Amino acid sequence: MLKHRYGRRLALVGVGLVALAQGVAGAAPNKSPLGPPTQPIQATKGDEDPLRTYSGPFMAVDPSNSNNIVASTADFRSRKCLLLRSGDGGSTWKNLDAVPANASYPSCISNNSNVFQGPLAFGRNSTLYYGLAGWDIQDRAVGSGGNVNILVARSTDLGETWQTAIVRNVRGNEGEKVENNRPVGQIAVDSKSGKDDIVYISWQYSTPFVTAPNANPTRAVVATSVDGGRTFGDPVDIADPAWQNPANRQKAMQSYTATTLAPGVTTTTIARPEGSRVAQPDQAANFGGRNPAITVDNKGHAYALWFNTGANLAPAVLTGEFVSVTSDNGKTWQAYQAGPYGPYTNGIGRIAWSPGGGPQGTVHIVSQVNTTVTPQNTSGIASSATIAHKMSTDGGKTWSEPKILPDFDAKDMFVGVIPMISVAPNGRVDVAWWDTRSDPGIRGNDVYYTYSNDDGKTWSKNTRVTDRTIDRKYGVWGNNFDMSSPVGIASTNAYAVFGWDDTRNTDTSLAANSGFGGGTTDIYTSAVQFEVFGAGTSSAVKVALAAVVGVLVVGLILLGVSVSSKRRTGGTTEKTKVTSGKEPAKVK
């Protein structure tokens, strides 16, 4: 009876403790921000040069420690790509000395218009990957933008040192072989499927000296590494599968006449020399892609967003949205059309994947579109843009209707441009973009943000992330040098962090700063917080330690019970008790 009592008591205490622990630990994560965005921090603080000009950053958070945030940027003075790092959740930043570029390809800036400089992504064991263009004077000397190469740098110490692979090396090419590989679109890392990280990098390229009537269209390509970014395979044209299909080519060629044109769009007539590509427009070589962006799911698939282009086609085809999917580490791709051809697709977009929403998760596209696609506005006004979200729950085969994310009144015709998207580990989808609704007329813009907790079905009210409108009369944005950088964004369960290029520190009393392209451009960061954030070391280590403590406690209790039991039974061992339990059998 004594043993029964102990057993029941132990079991009851155990059940109670487990229930208590589960009840508290199982509380749902925060679904809405704890408050307004944090006070912006000058990430480039310490650089006192009045001519400093940084591009807007790409951002990523160390998956094993949310204190570590990294931000890539291009320094327009030196043309180098750099890495900024925070070890305290964005409160302070350090501009690291090491540069990701290979020494013989020191320059990375590519221009212009909505250019993405230096995409970042983390892989397993906090390995950081940095995609960038690489070139030197000799590469540009060949003319027309020159030979621009593609690099991927990897760091296992958060940017203190780099090992850089040359993904596409076109140095020395001349004439029709000159290859303008820019801009780098995006880098995505599959850290689950392979023995090592599978790294995808997307970019577009053009061949400026291959001209009409046999010009090449811009091509959208992806190169893949299956050894953690150490080596890469040849780039694969992700748009080509779409154009090998004659039906797709016909659909594209008919798009021009099948759609109402935007005001100001005119048609042209060109000569069609016999035997040229112009004379035979219906061929795959006349169709291409541009602005490719890429993401991965948790089942070994990669999804690449791109927009169609054409060459030697008169009239030119209109722009449509496509997504190509690979299941074999980028060797082959299947292309699906995600958005119709139309004059209002701006050809700028990003892609991300969230684990919820269906068995295959949800693929998200955010893209910049003319406001004429909105239900509120079909007027066909030029140069007015907004942000649309689409999603697919069947692996990119079919897509939802676009949903407009900026919540300003359409009749005010504010502008939303260059969206960026990021997904937190808990599935929260974060989207940020440049927005003019708070601009009182200074030719400025702000960062605005929205999030979805249900895989894109519904979206939060827009939040203004910047604390003051950025004056774009200074710096290199838009109408100055058209170096319009996207907003940097990265997501954790606890927060979404944002980074942007900001002219607020321009000394307006300096005559030089009021000149074309003058002024100072810093990087500022801010965060929208969803959960109280910790400061310590790895969470996994702490949980493991706690578990060890728990096991020790159990051991001590069992030891106590054992000692107590021995005393009550006068030192009889458990083995003896079991033996005595067999005594009735002997009687029998």
Add this chain to the structure above:
Amino acid sequence: MRQVRRWAIGGVTTAAAGVFMAAAAWACVSGPVVNLSTINAKAGQEVGITGTGFQAANQVQIRWNALDGPVLTTVPAPITGGTLDAKFTVPAGTKAGSYVVIVNQTKADGSLSLSPIRAVMNVTGDAGSNPVLGAPAASTDTAARANGLARSDDSISFGTLALVALGVGGVGMFLAGMAALFAGRRGTSPAAAKARS
């Protein structure tokens, strides 16, 4: 000081030229640009406005303080070279304050052909009202913002760690208790058989 400025101007110009020369002709979504001859004027004062990047084929309308506000002036098409050069008068009787000048381009049927361009205009004099569009001229967010992320003492609180330890301990105790119970039953059931005999 003058030398520093010259160097600065020279530096900016050089950098600008480098970037500009390297630039490819990609589409820009920013649209036309306008500049006012002054951003501070009194009611009734004439102000010059220049701009570039307009559509040559459509007229330009300059409106006061709203997309559908009073038309201050109209520049008929063609807008040669896409360049605007016009004048307007700040409406008489306008109270002091910040206003927005809206520059529209319209087609022959009166519909807009361009996303409106905005420019700030400060009317000097007695206290006036803020612009009706967008944020105040200072355009600063007044929301109470925290300095950095809200933090606990650790990324996992002591309470959470204690709960994990309790949970593991609880599971262990439960298993130990069940084992003890099972062993006890195995040991006592033959005794019941003995009682029956």
